[in-house]
Amino acid sequence: MNPDDDANLVRRCLRGDDEAIHQLVNRFQAEVFGLCVRLLCHRHDAEDVTQEVFLRIFRGLRGWDSRRPLKPWIMSIAVNRCRTWLSQRGKRPELVDYLQDTLPGPPPDDSGELVQEIQMAVAELRLEYRTAFVLYHEQGQPYEDIARVMDRPVGTIKTWLHRARMEILMHLRRRGMVAGGAEEHSAARLPESRREQA
Amino acid sequence: MNCDVAHDLLQQCLDGMPIESPEWLDHLRQCSDCRSLANAARRLQDGLHRWTAPLPPPGLAERIAERVLLDRRRVRRRMRRRYAVSLALAATVILALTLRLDWRGKPSGTEPLPRESASLTPSRSPGTNDEPRDKLSPTLSESAAEVGEVFTGLRNQTADETLGQTRRWVSNVPSPALPKFDLTAMGSPTRPLREAGEGVSQGLEPVTKSARRAVDLFLRELPMEEMTN
Numbered sequence: 001m002n003p004d005d006d007a008n009l010v011r012r013c014l015r016g017d018d019e020a021i022h023q024l025v026n027r028f029q030a031e032v033f034g035l036c037v038r039l040l041c042h043r044h045d046a047e048d049v050t051q052e053v054f055l056r057i058f059r060g061l062r063g064w065d066s067r068r069p070l071k072p073w074i075m076s077i078a079v080n081r082c083r084t085w086l087s088q089r090g091k092r093p094e095l096v097d098y099l100q101d102t103l104p105g106p107p108p109d110d111s112g113e114l115v116q117e118i119q120m121a122v123a124e125l126r127l128e129y130r131t132a133f134v135l136y137h138e139q140g141q142p143y144e145d146i147a148r149v150m151d152r153p154v155g156t157i158k159t160w161l162h163r164a165r166m167e168i169l170m171h172l173r174r175r176g177m178v179a180g181g182a183e184e185h186s187a188a189r190l191p192e193s194r195r196e197q198a
Numbered sequence: 199m200n201c202d203v204a205h206d207l208l209q210q211c212l213d214g215m216p217i218e219s220p221e222w223l224d225h226l227r228q229c230s231d232c233r234s235l236a237n238a239a240r241r242l243q244d245g246l247h248r249w250t251a252p253l254p255p256p257g258l259a260e261r262i263a264e265r266v267l268l269d270r271r272r273v274r275r276r277m278r279r280r281y282a283v284s285l286a287l288a289a290t291v292i293l294a295l296t297l298r299l300d301w302r303g304k305p306s307g308t309e310p311l312p313r314e315s316a317s318l319t320p321s322r323s324p325g326t327n328d329e330p331r332d333k334l335s336p337t338l339s340e341s342a343a344e345v346g347e348v349f350t351g352l353r354n355q356t357a358d359e360t361l362g363q364t365r366r367w368v369s370n371v372p373s374p375a376l377p378k379f380d381l382t383a384m385g386s387p388t389r390p391l392r393e394a395g396e397g398v399s400q401g402l403e404p405v406t407k408s409a410r411r412a413v414d415l416f417l418r419e420l421p422m423e424e425m426t427n
Contacts, residue, residue, distance in 0.1 A: 016270070018263075018267060021263055021266055021267065022259070022263045025259045025262045025263045025266070026259050029254055029258060029259050029262060030251070030253070030254055031251075033252065033254040033258065034251040034252050034254075037252040038252070043252070043255075046252075047254075047255065047258060050254070050258065050262065051261065051262050051265055054262045054265075054266055055265065055266060055269055058266045058269070058270070059269070059273075111244070111245070111248050114241060114244065114245040114248070115245050115248050115249055117245075118242065118245040118246070118249065119249075137246050137249070138249065138251050139251070162209050165209065165212055165239075165242070166205075168242060169235050169238040169239055169242060170238075172238045172241055172242060173234055173235070173238050177238070177241055178234055178237045178238040178241055179237060
C-alpha cells in the first residue's frame with residue numbers, strides 16, 4: 001500500500017469522513033483479525049479484540065507519525081491489545097476451531113492434519129515467538145516491520161523466529177508428522193538406560 | 199560441518215533462501231537428528247503452503263465501523279459538555295466577582311458612583327486577627343476591583359447611551375398617538391440595574407465568602423519561597 005494513500009486516508013478519517021473510516025476498517029480488518037485469532041487462539045475473543053483494536057486506532061489516529069508506515073503501527077496496537085487480553089484472561093490459550101480455518105473440501109492426503117498440527121504447535125508457543133512466526137509466515141511481513149510492530153531490534157526478532165520454528169519442528173517430529181522422525185527423536189531423547197532397552 | 203551450522207542453514211532454508219551446500223547434504227546423511235529436523239522443515243513448508251489465514255466473519259467490518267462512529271459521537275458529546283461546563287463556571291466566577299464589587303463599592307444613594315469610589319479594600323471582620331490574609335488579599339481584591347470597574351463602566355455607558363437615543367427619538371416623532379412622556383423626570387438609567395444587582399449580590403454573598411475563604415486557604419498553603427518569588 002502506498003504510504004501517501006494511507007496518509008490521505010488517515011487525514012480524511014480525522015476530518016470525520018465516515019466513508020474513510022469504512023475504508024480503513026476494510027483495508028486492515030482481515031490482517032488484524034487474523035493476528036488476533038492466532039495470538040488468542042479463540043475466534044470470539046478475536047472478534048472482540050479486533051473491535052477494541054480499531055477503537056484504539058481511531059482514538060489515537062492523531063498520534064500516528066505520517067512519515068512511518070501505517071500498517072506496523074496498527075499491528076503493534078493489535079499485538080499490545082492481545083497481550084493485555086491474554087494477561088487478563090489468565091488462562092491457557094484454547095485451541096482454535098480448526099474447521100473454520102482449514103481449506104474447504106476434504107484434503108487428499110494428511111495435509112489437513114499437518115496444518116492442524118502446525119496450528120497446535122503455534123498455539124503452544126510463547127506469545128513473542130507466536131507473534132513473530134504469524135507475522136512472518138502468515139502475513140508475510142519483513143523482519144524490519146515485525147521489529148517495528150514488536151518494538152524490538154531485528155536481531156531479537158530473528159532469534160525469536162528461529163526458536164519458534166525449532167519448537168514447531170520438534171512438535172511435528174514428536175507427533176509423528178515426519179517420516180521416521182518420531183522414532184528417531186524418541187530414541188534420541190530417551191535416557192541411556194531406556195534407550196538400550198528400546 | 200557441525201550441527202549448529204546445519205541448523206543455521208536450515209533456518210535460511212525456511213527463510214526461503216536456496217541452499218546448495220554439499221557439506222550440508224553430507225552432514226544430513228551422517229547425522230540422524232539433523233536429517234529428521236530437515237524432514238520436519240520440509241513438512242512445515244508444505245503445511246505453510248496450505249495454511250490459510252483465518253477469515254473474518256461476515257459483517258465484522260460494518261460492526262467495527264458502526265462502533266467507531268458511535269464512539270466518536272460519544273467523545274464529541276463529552277467534549278462539548280466539558281466545554282459548556284467550563285464556560286458556565288468561568289461566567290459564574292466573573293459574575294460573582296462583578297456583583298460582589300458592585301455591592302461593596304456602592305453607598306446607599308441613588309446616583310452612580312464616581313469611579314474612584316469603586317476601588318475596594320479587603321474586607322475585614324472586626325475582632326478577627328488574620329494578618330497573612332491581609333498581606334495577600336489586596337492583590338486579589340485589586341485585580342477583581344479592576345474587572346468590576348470595567349464591567350460597571352460598560353454597563354452604565356450603554357444604559358446612558360440608550361436613554362439619550364430614546365429621548366431624541368421620542369422628541370423627533372410628532373405623533374399625537376404617542377403618550378406624553380416627561381423626559382426630564384426620567385431618572386438615572388443605572389438605578390434599577392443597581393438595585394437589582396444589590397439584590398443578587400446579597401443573595402450571592404455566601405458564595406463569594408466561601409470562594410474568598412477557599413482562595414485564602416489556598417494562598418496560605420503555598421510555601422513561603424513561592425510567595426516571596
